[in-house]
Amino acid sequence: MKNRSSSILAALLSLLPALPSEVMAQSSDGTDAFHETTAEHDARMAWWRDARFGMFVHWGLYSGLAGNWDGKQLKKGGGMEWIQQYVKADTDAYAAQALPLFQPKPGFAREWMKLAKQAGCRYVVFTTKHHEGFSLHDSKTGDFNAGAKLKRDLVKEIVEAARAEGLKIGFYHSLIDWHHDQYEYAKAKGLPHPLAGKAYPNGKRDHELYKAHLHSQVKELLAGYGKVDILWWDFSSQAFQGDPAWGATDLVNMVRTLQPQVIMNNRLYSGATTQAAADESKLFNTRKGDFTTPEQRIPATGMPGVDWETCMTLNGTWGYSEYDKGWKSDKALIRNLVEIASKGGNYLLNIGPKGDGSLCPETIKAFTAIGRWMKVNAESIHGTTASPFEAPDWGRATRKGGVIYLHVQEWPKDGVLTVPMRNHAVEALLLAEPATKIPSSSTPEGLKLKLPKQAPDPHVSVVKLVVKGEPDVLPVENAASAKAP
Numbered sequence: 078m079k080n081r082s083s084s085i086l087a088a089l090l091s092l093l094p095a096l097p098s099e100v101m102a103q104s105s106d107g108t109d110a111f112h113e114t115t116a117e118h119d120a121r122m123a124w125w126r127d128a129r130f131g132m133f134v135h136w137g138l139y140s141g142l143a144g145n146w147d148g149k150q151l152k153k154g155g156g157m158e159w160i161q162q163y164v165k166a167d168t169d170a171y172a173a174q175a176l177p178l179f180q181p182k183p184g185f186a187r188e189w190m191k192l193a194k195q196a197g198c199r200y201v202v203f204t205t206k207h208h209e210g211f212s213l214h215d216s217k218t219g220d221f222n223a224g225a226k227l228k229r230d231l232v233k234e235i236v237e238a239a240r241a242e243g244l245k246i247g248f249y250h251s252l253i254d255w256h257h258d259q260y261e262y263a264k265a266k267g268l269p270h271p272l273a274g275k276a277y278p279n280g281k282r283d284h285e286l287y288k289a290h291l292h293s294q295v296k297e298l299l300a301g302y303g304k305v306d307i308l309w310w311d312f313s314s315q316a317f318q319g320d321p322a323w324g325a326t327d328l329v330n331m332v333r334t335l336q337p338q339v340i341m342n343n344r345l346y347s348g349a350t351t352q353a354a355a356d357e358s359k360l361f362n363t364r365k366g367d368f369t370t371p372e373q374r375i376p377a378t379g380m381p382g383v384d385w386e387t388c389m390t391l392n393g394t395w396g397y398s399e400y401d402k403g404w405k406s407d408k409a410l411i412r413n414l415v416e417i418a419s420k421g422g423n424y425l426l427n428i429g430p431k432g433d434g435s436l437c438p439e440t441i442k443a444f445t446a447i448g449r450w451m452k453v454n455a456e457s458i459h460g461t462t463a464s465p466f467e468a469p470d471w472g473r474a475t476r477k478g479g480v481i482y483l484h485v486q487e488w489p490k491d492g493v494l495t496v497p498m499r500n501h502a503v504e505a506l507l508l509a510e511p512a513t514k515i516p517s518s519s520t521p522e523g524l525k526l527k528l529p530k531q532a533p534d535p536h537v538s539v540v541k542l543v544v545k546g547e548p549d550v551l552p553v554e555n556a557a558s559a560k561a562p
């Protein structure tokens with residue numbers, strides 16, 4: 078027996094153009110009807126697992142505010158994409174300050190995508206809508222969007238720029254909405270809202286109407302911009318998630334109908350997204366998403382059998398702030414990429430463009446430095462799987478079949494690198510100097526490589542080691558702390 082609210086949602090959804098029913102999986106009992114075999118799942122995930130590295134883009138009305146409110150710096154620290162939350166502004170007061178400062182220049186996205194491509198990113202995930210509720214596409218649902226306010230379809234412009242660089246397309250879409258007048262924030266326990274604790278300005282709200290708005294905009298995005306490769310939902314709480322919060326089952330079935338190959342994160346539901354969980358793999362359910370999303374941290378160990386992606390800022394904020402100078406060093410960024418790949422994860426590294434879409438010099442410098450390193454060493458990241466052995470004290474490793482890539486961070490003073498494996502080496506060379514063959518010898522302590530005196534890279538030098546047979550690993554006595562550098 079459907080209750081009233083699902084009848085309203087069903088009625089509103091019925092207003093949407095009918096989807097081909099033969100492929101619209103039924104979900105009347107609330108169970109997700111999306112099924113695939115392991116082989117089908119692996120095939121759908123293959124490109125994403127090989128990619129290892131993507132660019133995250135947080136760009137919206139908050140970008141034009143740049144950390145300011147009422148014309149001055151609001152506060153030190155914090156994500157400046159949350160500025161409406163910090164100042165507890167209602168949507169009209171917020172838009173009055175933010176909209177005039179959001180003035181995308183022509184061709185803004187081409188700079189982002191060229192920077193992503195040269196850095197070795199294989200995909201870009203950008204905010205189609207963040208919590209502020211302003212949609213970057215020319216939406217026919219509501220008027221708080223780029224089409225209505227700027228007469229532009231910024232999603233179209235970004236997608237075209239990404240495709241011009243051969244990058245896969247990811248839509249970040251906020252489930253939380255600080256603009257929509259039917260979003261029942263009093264129900265959304267554990268989720269932020271600038272008006273939390275206050276009575277609804279328009280008296281009462283019906284969250285089913287917000288869910289219909291959410292579904293309608295997602296349908297516009299998935300039906301209007303060609304192939305979408307990733308859907309990055311954000312975010313749920315333990316108390317407000319799934320069907321009650323977002324109509325998740327119907328939403329996923331609609332997505333799977335419109336974009337069957339799309340890869341989704343797991344934030345339609347609560348999970349170990351930002352909490353340090355002892356064993357995240359226990360909390361992760363592939364029927365509720367395709368990958369889990371540790372945020373601003375690298376799991377201590379890999380998560381065998383679970384796809385995961387660490388998302389991180391370059392400094393301390395996702396959205397642009399003219400004040401946050403806490404930029405990560407080139408070394409830290411490159412070592413994070415290596416650390417994550419060595420554990421079998423993906424790195425989604427964020428940029429926060431300004432209100433006109435331009436990039437600050439520090440962002441360009443960071444991705445250019447990664448690009449310089451990837452130009453020499455990309456094969457040790459793309460298409461690899463996790464290290465076959467625990468992290469030794471000299472660095473990390475990744476694997477590609479019979480090839481082990483040794484990411485040497487502490488160059489041995491005596492020039493001898495001990496690899497905790499019993500295998501014999503077929504060949505060993507430096508990716509930076511492939512002509513330099515590296516002598517090796519098998520010993521009871523492991524495979525010893527005689528390295529040249531000088532490390533070729535100041536941050537991480539990579540040795541390509543081809544071994545005979547399956548890796549036969551030795552325990553690593555003092556496995557290095559798995560903490561990110």
Ligand code: FHN
Pocket residue numbers: 156158159311312351372388395
């Ligand atoms: O609240 C958002 C935040 O602004 C940012 O978008 C991050 C990126 O993963 N997600 C949420 C916090 O977990």
